[in-house]
Amino acid sequence: MTAPLLSVEGLSLTIQGTPILRDVALTLAPGETLGLVGESGSGKSMTALAATGLLPRGARMRGAIRLDGTDLTALPERDWLRIRGADVAMIFQEPTLALNPVHTIGAQVAETLRIRGTPRAQARRIARERLDRVGLAGVPADRYPHELSGGQRQRVCIAMAIACRPRLLIADEPTTALDVTTQARILDLLRDLSRDEGMALLLITHDLGVVADMADRVAVMKDGRIVEDGPTAAVLGAPREEYTRDLLAASRPAPRPARTIAPEPVLEARSVTRRYGGFTAVSDVSLTLHRGESLGLVGESGCGKSTLTRALLGLEPVQDGSVHLMGRPGGTAMTRADRARISVVFQDPYGSFDPRWPIRRIVSEPFHLTGRPPDAEARITTALEQVGLSAADLTKYPHEFSGGQRQRIAIARALVTNPDVVVLDEAVSALDVRVRARVLALLADLQDRLGLAYLFISHDLGVVRALCDRVLVMRGGRIVEAGRTADLFDAPETDYTRELIAATPAIPHERPRRMPHDRPALV
Incomplete structure (x- = not known):
């Protein structure tokens, strides 16, 4: 060795x-x-x-x-400044925070070389070579981070890390924050860099x-x-x-057993289209979510999932089509009382909390839609207890809780108005596997007890398979495949769905894949 x-x-x-x-x-x-x-x-x-x-x-x-x-x-x-970047380099989890928003990507890659004495022209040439090496050959070096997708920003961070060819x-x-196909490309890139460099x-x-x-x-x-x-x-x-x-x-979350779903629709989108200028982000999308059902929405970043979600929540208007909640006009036409019947849980609970507010105020925040009810304190306590916390936590602040506990608080906030629909937008993607398993079990239990309908948006297909009754696959602003979860995963009809499933990393016994021991031996 x-x-x-x-x-x-x-x-x-x-x-x-x-x-x-x-x-x-x-x-x-x-x-x-x-x-x-x-x-x-x-x-x-x-x-x-x-x-x-x-x-x-x-x-x-x-x-x-x-x-x-x-x-x-x-x-x-002073010696670390010589080693860091040249011999040892690091790629961080969140590229948006790792990149300077006011500098171009070419300048940021070149900076790694410039601070070590590389002449400006040579540093720019090498920066261009590194950007090409990480798959950004068609992206001009004078672009700014906000002009790139999440996967492209992560590639820029990799280009910065390998600029000086670290050992x-x-x-x-x-x-962690990337969709499955982008994740697969980034992992392939890291594998190739390790081998070639x-x-x-x-x-x-x-x-x-x-x-x-x-x-x-x-x-x-x-x-x-x-x-x-x-x-x-x-x-x-x-x-x-x-x-x-x-x-x-x-x-390895186990697939959820097949369930009998009530035929009553609680949320409907009918031929919804959303445009931004000349760009159509969502095109002629229809869906129906039934009471007590979990409906998964999957697809790559930029496919239109978030835009569709904002339209369903009434946060953005649609140019064509309509949204209905409990048979009443939905979307931007919802009344304040109707808005309380659809809640949302975001990916980053800490980012959606005011760190200066105690948990009592955070959980009670949705009452601004309905007015504070006479039994507000009882409902706040009940919501916390439903997610496994207690009244003793009401006076604490977000920083006093773990990531999994904060996500439970976010779920409690979503439940406090007794909604019919809960939209879960990447609600477990930032959690480690054991916490994720506990939150998924909690969501399934709450659904069974309260009859909640979930719209579950995720790039983690394993999680979607574990929680959802049906799945919609979105690409280019359209629904390209839909079906019961087991049918869609076992026999996908479109090449795109097959690509998504194939790109999902799996534990070895779940699905045959190229294993690490198939790599050339280290000698």
Whole structure:
């Protein structure tokens, strides 16, 4: 075996006296891909920040982090400035936050080279080459981040990371917010870069399907420790630790049994079309959601899902067609009382909360539609209890809760007006697998008890299969396929649906895929 490029030995970390990492040990060889998995708060990202010298103030670290034999923990910041970007580079989860909105993408890729003394003209030429290398050959270098799609922005971040040809590339949840086909392209790009450039890749993710498809080895973290590590096929095929088995079980949500759905429609779109100037974002879309039903809406970014959702919620007008809620005019024609009958849960609960408000005020916010009812306090408490929280949480603030708990609070806010329809817009995509499994079970239980109808918008087809009774596939502003969930997944009718299903990373036993051990052996 090749000597390790990266070696972490006995790494422990505290921040303001709180233990974050405990005796972490891992190695990574040149050209190898190591998947680092675990739940939110397990220490994955902090391990990556330690390896790049980007720990927050107040962090206290002991142990060794060696890059090609050099201990990085003792280096002053001036030496880190030389290493960071040139030898070690990092791709962050959210490209919108990683990119400067007032600089062009070409300038941002070139900046990585310029700060190391590369002449301006040469830096621009290399930046263009790197943009081409990551699949942006047709995108002008003078574009700004807001002019690109999410997948294109992530490619720009990758171009910045590889500008100086680093030996170690760390990718921290690089595909979490991307649709399945864009995710597949980004993962293929990372795989090709690792092979062609000879880079070692540390891939941090909570998606075990991605790890199964990408990694040579996997390390599992829990509470700041590595609890299991080894070849990917061995760890995922026969895990030793109960925690790893729990992660695997949560990563494989079971399809929901077929249910009898009431014929009563609660939400209808009839030939809805939405245009922006000369661009048609949604074209002649019709759908019906029945009481107690879960209807999945899937498709790539930019296919029109969000535009259609805004029209259904009455947040945007439509040029043609109509929306009906409970048989009454819907969309922008809804009365305030009718608006209380359709609620929404967003992807990022923290972003949809006012951090200065206590939970009581957050959950009661929808009462502005109906006026505060006499039994408001009882309804707020009931909503919290329905999602597994209690009245004791009413005086707390959002920062005092975990990500999964905040999403439960968002669901409670959606339930407080006793709605008939709940729109779930990527409501579980930012959650790790065990929290996601608990939230999905909660949603199914609430639906069974309260008779809720869900419009479930997601790029995670495994989650859609687990929760939804029917699925609509959207492309180019149109519904291109629709059907019962089991039928659509087992026998898709269109090439596009087959592409979406094939692009979804899967745990090995679910569906035959190219496994990591099929990659050339490291020697």
